[in-house]
Amino acid sequence: xxxxxxxxxxxxxxxxxxxxxxxxxxxxxxxxxxxxxxxxxxxxxxxxxxxxxxxxxxxxxxxxxxxxxxxxxxxxxxxxxxxxxxxxxxxxxxxxxxxxxxxxxxxxxxxxxxxxxxxxxxxxxxxxxxxxxxxxxxxxxxxxxxxxxxxxxxxx
DNA sequence: GCCAACGTTGGC
DNA sequence: GCCAACGTTGGC
Numbered sequence: 001x002x003x004x005x006x007x008x009x010x011x012x013x014x015x016x017x018x019x020x021x022x023x024x025x026x027x028x029x030x031x032x033x034x035x036x037x038x039x040x041x042x043x044x045x046x047x048x049x050x051x052x053x054x055x056x057x058x059x060x061x062x063x064x065x066x067x068x069x070x071x072x073x074x075x076x077x078x079x080x081x082x083x084x085x086x087x088x089x090x091x092x093x094x095x096x097x098x099x100x101x102x103x104x105x106x107x108x109x110x111x112x113x114x115x116x117x118x119x120x121x122x123x124x125x126x127x128x129x130x131x132x133x134x135x136x137x138x139x140x141x142x143x144x145x146x147x148x149x150x151x152x153x154x155x156x
Numbered sequence: 157g158c159c160a161a162c163g164t165t166g167g168c
Numbered sequence: 169g170c171c172a173a174c175g176t177t178g179g180c
Contacts, residue, residue: 008178034163057178115179135162135177 003044004146006052008137016053016065019105030076030100031086037138042073042099051103055112062114063153071102111156113149123148
């Protein structure tokens with residue numbers, strides 16, 4: 001049984017274009033430092049799951065691409081690297097605190113499906129994005145809503 | 157850049 | 169284990 005997700009990223013730091021420019025290559029989705037998001041990465045995200053790449057904190061906020069999970073949760077190596085901005089001195093290799101998954105771009109959409117548009121869709125009521133004050137960087141999406149949104153993205 | 161809505165930390 | 173203070177996220 002596959003799951004559906006939405007992963008947020010700030011395109012200034014990492015965008016769907018970075019994935020599109022390296023076709024077929026795998027990307028480590030690292031740097032997630034929120035416990036609820038971590039739990040999803042560690043326990044729920046499975047190989048084959050479908051993922052929306054969502055651009056936040058930018059000019060055009062919204063869903064920018066579709067990706068696929070190619071490796072399930074494993075310890076995020078950046079937490080052990082003192083040089084990394086994601087370094088966590090309280091974590092250890094024996095008891096890793098943070099997890100990451102690997103993804104691969106399926107396709108970039110012709111246009112971003114904007115948050116504004118998503119909020120106007122009567123079919124979309126459950127996704128964390130449209131619920132007030134949801135700041136999760138990794139969030140599950142109901143199958144029905146995911147497939148509906150995907151149709152909209154491909155229709156742009 | 158503002159600010160609301162979170163999440164985290166740490167004193168008690 | 170409560171909760172105030174503080175830090176961060178993210179839409180606008």
